[in-house]
Amino acid sequence: MQDTALYEYLLGLKSPWSVSRVNLDVKEQRVDVWAEHPEGAKWECPQCAKKLPLYDHSEERTWRHLDSCQFQTHLHARIPRVECDEHGVVQVKVPWAEPRSRFTLLFERLAIDVLSQCDVSGATGILRISWDEAWGLMQRAVKRGKERKKARVVRRIGVDEKAAAKGHRYLTLVCDLDDGTVEHIAEDRKQDSLDGYYAGLSKKQLNGIEAVAMDMWKPYIQSTLAKVPDAAGKIVFDRFHVMGYIGKAVDTVRRQEHLELMESDDETLKGTKHLWLYSRENLPDWRRNEFNALRRQELKVGRAWAIKEALRRLWNYAYPESGRKFWKRWYFWATHSRLAPVRAAAETIRRHIDNILTYYQHPVTNAMSEGLNSKIQKIKSMACGFRNMENFKTAIYFHCGGLDLYPC
C-alpha cells in the first residue's frame, strides 16, 4: 500500500477527495498529508444541498488529526467554494471536520474522551495541544451538546448556589434531581439568575415541575413563586440547609459557654467544637467516651445539641399531621430552652415551616444527586486552573450536563 493510499484509508477519505502527497519529517516527528479532488467534481451548497460546479478555492487550511504513532499528523486542503443562486459564494462542507474547526472529527472525539478523564492541563500534555485549544474544544463540545439537547419535562429540580473559585462570586445551578445533571448555570444568585432558567421553559415544562428543592433563599423563592404554577406547594427547603441553621446555633452556644468557663480557667469545652456538630451516629468511636462524659455535665451546649438532634426526626414522619404535631412540640422546646441562638434558629425555621413540611409530599433534597455534587466539587478544586468564570461554567456543563458532546 502506498503512503497516500494508507492515509486515504486512515483519514476515511471518500470520493471526490483523495490524498495527493504525504510528507514525513523525522526530525520534527511530524506527518503532513495533503488532500485534493479532481477537476469537474460537483459540490453541494452547505445550506440547500444543491449540486454546483466549483467556483474557486479558499486558502489552504490545516487540521490536526490523530497522531500516526508518535508523529503529530496534520491534514492540509484548500476548501472548494460554490456560487449558489440563493446563498451566494459559500464554502462547502468537508467530510473530515466541522466548519471552522482546526481539528479533524476523529481528533475531536479523542480530545473529548481525554478531557472527560483528566483535568485540562493534563489533557494538553497528552494531546499536545495548547491551553486555549483545549478550552476551545470543550466550548464547542458543550455548544454542540446543548443545541442537540431535546426539550423535556424535568419533574424534580434542585436549585443550588455554588461559590466560584475566588472572591465571593456565586453561580446558580439548576439540577435535574432524578437524572443528576446540571440543566442551567447562571451567574450570581439573584432572582433573575433563576428567572433565566424558567424563561427558557415551555408552558408544558413549567407545568410539569412537581418539586423544587432549594435553600431558604429569598431570591430563589420569589423567582419560583412568580414563574412556576402552584409553586407554593412545590418548593421544598433543603433539609440539610435547615439543619445547618440549628447546627450553627449549637456552635454559637458552645463558643459563648466556652468563653464563660474560661473566665474561671475551666477548659471543659476546649477542643470540643466538632463533637457537637456530628450527628449522633457519626461520632468517631475514639471520642465517644469523652463525649458521653461531657453530656453528663449539664452544659448549655449539651442541651442545644439534644435539641438539634431531635429536629432530625422531623423528616422521618410518614404523615404530614404527625409531622406537624412533632414540629409544634419541638418548636415549644427550642423556644423555651433559654438559649438565645437556638431560639433565633427556631424562629427562622418557623417562618419557613410550610415549605419544609412539603417534604412529606415531595421527599427531595439538594443532596440527592451525590455523584453530581462530588463531581462539581472536583471541578471546583481544580478551579485554580480557571482563568475566568466562562471556563468554570463550560467545565460544569462538559462534565455534568449529561450532554452528547461528540461531533457526528
Ligand SMILES: [Zn+2]
Ligand atoms: Zn444554496
